[in-house]
Amino acid sequence: MSENSLAIRKFSDLANPTRFLALADRVLPWFAACTVLFFAAGVWLSFTTEGDYQQGETVRIMYVHVPAAWLSMMCYTVMAISALGTLVWRHPLADVSAKAAAPIGACFTFLALVTGSLWGKPMWGAWWVWDARLTSVFVLFLMYLGLIALNRAMDDPARSARVSAVLVLVGFVNIPIIKFSVEWWNTLHQPASVLRLDGPTIDPEFLWPLLTMAVAFTLLFFTLHIAAMRNEIWRRRVTSLRRQAVRNAGREAQAL
Amino acid sequence: MIALFFRDLKLSVRAGGGTMIGVLFFMTVVAVVPFGVGPDLNLLSRIGPAMLWIGALLASLLGLDRLFQAEREDGSLDLLLMQETPLLMTVFVKCAAHWAATGLPLVIASPLLGLFMNMNELAIGATMLTLLAGTPAITFIGAVGAAVAVALPRGGLLVSILVLPLAIPVLIFGVSAVYAAIEDPAPFLPPFMILMAITLFFAVIGPVAAAAALRHSAD
Amino acid sequence: MRLLAEGLSARRGEDLIFNDISFALGEGDALVVTGPNGSGKSTLLRVLAGLLRAESGRLRIEGGPAEIAHPYELSHYLGHRNAMKQELTVRENLSFWQHFMGDSPGGSGIDVAAAAEAVGLAGITHLPFGYLSAGQQRRMAMAKLLVAYRPIWLLDEPTAALDAGADRLFAALVTAHLERGGIIIAATHQPLGLGSTQSLQMKGFTH
Numbered sequence: 001m002s003e004n005s006l007a008i009r010k011f012s013d014l015a016n017p018t019r020f021l022a023l024a025d026r027v028l029p030w031f032a033a034c035t036v037l038f039f040a041a042g043v044w045l046s047f048t049t050e051g052d053y054q055q056g057e058t059v060r061i062m063y064v065h066v067p068a069a070w071l072s073m074m075c076y077t078v079m080a081i082s083a084l085g086t087l088v089w090r091h092p093l094a095d096v097s098a099k100a101a102a103p104i105g106a107c108f109t110f111l112a113l114v115t116g117s118l119w120g121k122p123m124w125g126a127w128w129v130w131d132a133r134l135t136s137v138f139v140l141f142l143m144y145l146g147l148i149a150l151n152r153a154m155d156d157p158a159r160s161a162r163v164s165a166v167l168v169l170v171g172f173v174n175i176p177i178i179k180f181s182v183e184w185w186n187t188l189h190q191p192a193s194v195l196r197l198d199g200p201t202i203d204p205e206f207l208w209p210l211l212t213m214a215v216a217f218t219l220l221f222f223t224l225h226i227a228a229m230r231n232e233i234w235r236r237r238v239t240s241l242r243r244q245a246v247r248n249a250g251r252e253a254q255a256l
Numbered sequence: 257m258i259a260l261f262f263r264d265l266k267l268s269v270r271a272g273g274g275t276m277i278g279v280l281f282f283m284t285v286v287a288v289v290p291f292g293v294g295p296d297l298n299l300l301s302r303i304g305p306a307m308l309w310i311g312a313l314l315a316s317l318l319g320l321d322r323l324f325q326a327e328r329e330d331g332s333l334d335l336l337l338m339q340e341t342p343l344l345m346t347v348f349v350k351c352a353a354h355w356a357a358t359g360l361p362l363v364i365a366s367p368l369l370g371l372f373m374n375m376n377e378l379a380i381g382a383t384m385l386t387l388l389a390g391t392p393a394i395t396f397i398g399a400v401g402a403a404v405a406v407a408l409p410r411g412g413l414l415v416s417i418l419v420l421p422l423a424i425p426v427l428i429f430g431v432s433a434v435y436a437a438i439e440d441p442a443p444f445l446p447p448f449m450i451l452m453a454i455t456l457f458f459a460v461i462g463p464v465a466a467a468a469a470l471r472h473s474a475d
Numbered sequence: 476m477r478l479l480a481e482g483l484s485a486r487r488g489e490d491l492i493f494n495d496i497s498f499a500l501g502e503g504d505a506l507v508v509t510g511p512n513g514s515g516k517s518t519l520l521r522v523l524a525g526l527l528r529a530e531s532g533r534l535r536i537e538g539g540p541a542e543i544a545h546p547y548e549l550s551h552y553l554g555h556r557n558a559m560k561q562e563l564t565v566r567e568n569l570s571f572w573q574h575f576m577g578d579s580p581g582g583s584g585i586d587v588a589a590a591a592e593a594v595g596l597a598g599i600t601h602l603p604f605g606y607l608s609a610g611q612q613r614r615m616a617m618a619k620l621l622v623a624y625r626p627i628w629l630l631d632e633p634t635a636a637l638d639a640g641a642d643r644l645f646a647a648l649v650t651a652h653l654e655r656g657g658i659i660i661a662a663t664h665q666p667l668g669l670g671s672t673q674s675l676q677m678k679g680f681t682h
Contacts, residue, residue: 051613087468131421142421149417154410155489162472163404167418170400259574263563331556334526337574342550384508 016092017233024230031223038216045209058122063209065115067217068108069133072140075105077219079147081171083165093229095161096236098168099151100228104221106144112137136175143171157236257348264353267326274319278358279365282315283288286369288293297374304373305383305434309390311369312362313427316391319358319410320398321405323350324470328406333470343467351392351399351463359391382437382444386451390430393455396462397422404465415446426452476539477501477659478546478627483532485515485522491530492518493677500673502616505649507663510677516662517555519677520631523660524552532675539626540580549579551626557616557633561605564608565591568604573622582624582626582655590618595644609636617645620652628652 046063053092067245079101116134128134147164154160268274270438289307293299327333336346370380401419408414433447477499484494490587492515500506508516521527523534536546543549559568569587578584585593591600594614599607607615613636620628628649634642649659 118454138422139421142417146414146421148416149414150404153405153414159407159473163407166465166469166472167400167404170397170461171422173461257575259571263560263567263571267562267565269559271665329556330560331554333556334521334524334552335558335572335576337526338524338547338550340551341542349638460529 016232017096020093021233022232024226028223028230031219031226035219035223038212038219041131042209042213042216045212047152049206049209058119059206061119062206063213065112066210067121068112068115068212069137070214071217071221072105072109072112072137074218075101075138076144076168076172076175077166078225079105083168083172086161086165087169095157095165096229096232097225098165099157100232101162101225102148103145104224104228106141106148108217108221109137109141109144113141125139140175147171187221257345260346260349261353261356264350265357268354268357274322274354274358277362278315278318279361280313282362282365285311285314286372289373295413301374301379304370304375304437305379306431307373308366308369308383309387309427309431309434312366312387312391313394313420313423314360315392316359317398317416317423320354320395320402320419320469321415323354323399323402324406325402333406337470340411343470344379344463347399347403347463347466347470348459351395354399355395356391359395362391363387376438379434379438382434384432385470386433386448389428389448389452389455392424393451394419394423395456396455396458399428399462399466400469403469403473406470425453429454476656476658477537479533479537481533481535481611483519483522483534484530485527486516487518487527496532496675498673498675500534500658500660502658503653505508505653505659505661507672507674508677509662509663509674514676514677517631520552520554520629520660520662524549524550524629526552531682546627549564549625550629551620551623551625552629552631553616553633554622554631558619559604559610559612560614561603563604564601565604565607566600569600569607569615569618572619576623576625578624579626581626584623585621587618587622590621591615593621593648594618595641602661606626610638613637614644617648620648626656627658628660630659630663633664634663635663 042063046060079098082094082098082101085091086098113134116137120129121127148168150164150167151160154163273276286307289303290300291302324333327336337343338348363384366384367380370383398415399417400422403413404418405412405415429447429451433444433451436442436447437444481497483496485492489529496519508519510516518527522529525545534546534572536543536549539546539549544605551558559565563571566587571592573584573587578583584590587600591597594617596611596614596618599611604612604615617633634645637645649661653659
C-alpha cells in the first residue's frame, strides 16, 4: 500500500516539471530563432541610423546599455514573482525559475554597468560617477551576487529556495528605497547628471533601433531563462538519481 | 518576552559576548582612519561623521550572525519556534536585546570618537542622534540575514554580504542628516525623519521576514 | 484530551523518511518509538513538534483547550541538545524557560529549586550550566520539563548520556507525568522501564 501511494505521489511531483520540459523543448528553438532575427534587425538598425550630432558614434552604446539596464530590473521582478510563487503557492517550478534567473540577471546588470561606464568616459570624462542610477544599479548587482552566493552555499534545494525567496522579497522592497534615497542624497551633494530617456522626448531616429533591441534583449532573456530552468531541472534529476544509486549500493551490500 | 530580553542581554554582556568586542572594533576602525588619510584636522572633521557612521555600521554587523546560530547550536531555537507566542515577537525582542547590548554602546561611545575626529559639539550631537535612530534599522535588517544564514556552517561572512546592500539607505540618510545639521542651508529634519521612517519600516519588515526564514529553514 | 495523528509522512530533501504513520493517544498513554539509526525516529518527533512540515497527513488534538492552534503549543520537546546556555547559571536557564514558556492550561509547573530536587541535583542551581557534567546537564534539561507545564512530552533519546541511577529517576518522572494524565512520545534505543505503553517500530524507508 505504502509503495503504491509513494509511486503515485512521485509521479504527480514530476508531472509538472516534465510537462515544462516538453514545452521548453518545443518553444526554445522558436524563441532562439526570434532572438536572432530581432538582434540582426536591431544591430542593422543601430548601425545604419545617424549618430547624435553632439555625442557622435558613442550614442550607439545606448542600444545595448538601455535594454540591458531594463532587463536587470525585469529579471529581479521575475525573481520576486517566483519567490512569491515559492512561498505562497508552493509551485514546484517557482524556485527553479528564481534560481535560474539570478545569474542571468547578474550578467545583464554587469553588462549595463560596463556599457554605462564605457559611455560615461567620453560623456562625463570619468569611468564611474556616484550618481543615482549608477549607484542603485551597482547595489542591485551586489544583491544578485549575494543571492547567487546564498544559493550555492546551501545544498538542499527545497530549503535554500524558500529561504532565499524571503531574501529576494526583502530585497525587492529595498529597491525603491535605494533608488529614491540615492536621488535625495545626490541633490544634496552634487548636481544630478541623470540620464533621462522618457519615451516621447527621444527622437524617432533613435527610438526604432532602441525598441527593436529592447525586444531582442527581452527575447534573449526568456530564451536563456527557459534553457537555464531546463538545465536546473535536469541537474536536480541527476542529483536524485545519484542519491538513488548510493541507496541501492547500500542495499546490495546488505544483501550480500 | 521580558525574560527573553534580559537573558539575551546577560548573554552578550557576559564573557564571550558581543558588547565589548563591538565597541572595541568600532574604536579600532575609527582610529585607523587618521593613519589612512593623514592627521589633517580639517579633513578629519569634515569626514568624521561619515567615518563614525561607517564604523558603527560595520561594528553592528559584527555579532549579528550569531543572533540565531547560537540558539540553533544548543537547541534553544527549536523551543523558541514551538511556543504559542508569535515567532515574530520573539524575533523582535531578540533584535531589541541585541541592539541594546551592541548598538547602544556604540551610540554611547561615539562622542568620544567624535572628539578624536575633531568634530564640533553640534556635529557630535547630530551624529549621536542619527546613530541612535539609525542603528536599530541595521539590527533589524541584519536579523533577516542572520535568519537566512542560520543553517549555514560558515554563515558569518555571508550575512555581512547579504545585509550590507540593504543597509545602504540607512547609511545614506544617517550621514546626510548629520551634514544637514552642520551645514546651514540644508534642513536637518527631512533626512532625519526619513531615517526614522526607514527604521520603523525595517522594524516591521525585518522580524516578519526573519520569522519566515526561520520557519522555513528548520530541519 | 486525545492526540491524533493520521497518515503522517515526511521527507527530507528528496528522500521520503517515513510514510503513513497513524496513532491515537489518550490521557496517560505513552508511545515508545523504536528502530535503528536513520529510521526516522527523530524526524517523526520533529514533525510532531511542528519543527518540520509533514509531507502529508494530519495532527490534531481532540478535546483540548479551545484556543490552541497546533498540538505543538501543548508540547515539551527534549531533543538531542539540551537548549540551555553554558554561560548562564542553571537557575537563570531554568527560570528563563519557565517565564518564556509559561504554563499550558490545565496545570502549573513547579518552581526551579523543586525541579532541580526532582532530578536529584538540588543545591547546584547557582553554578553556570557549562560547569556541569554531561549527565548532570541532561538531568537539568529534564528539569526543564517540570518548570513549565505541558500535557504532551516529546522526548528524543531522553536517556542518552545517563547512568542507570538517572535512568530510574527519569522513569519515575515519566510515570508521574502519565499518572497526572499526560501524554508521552519517546524515541529510544533502550526500554524506558514503563508499564503499559504502545509502541511503534520504525523500519526505515527504502525505495
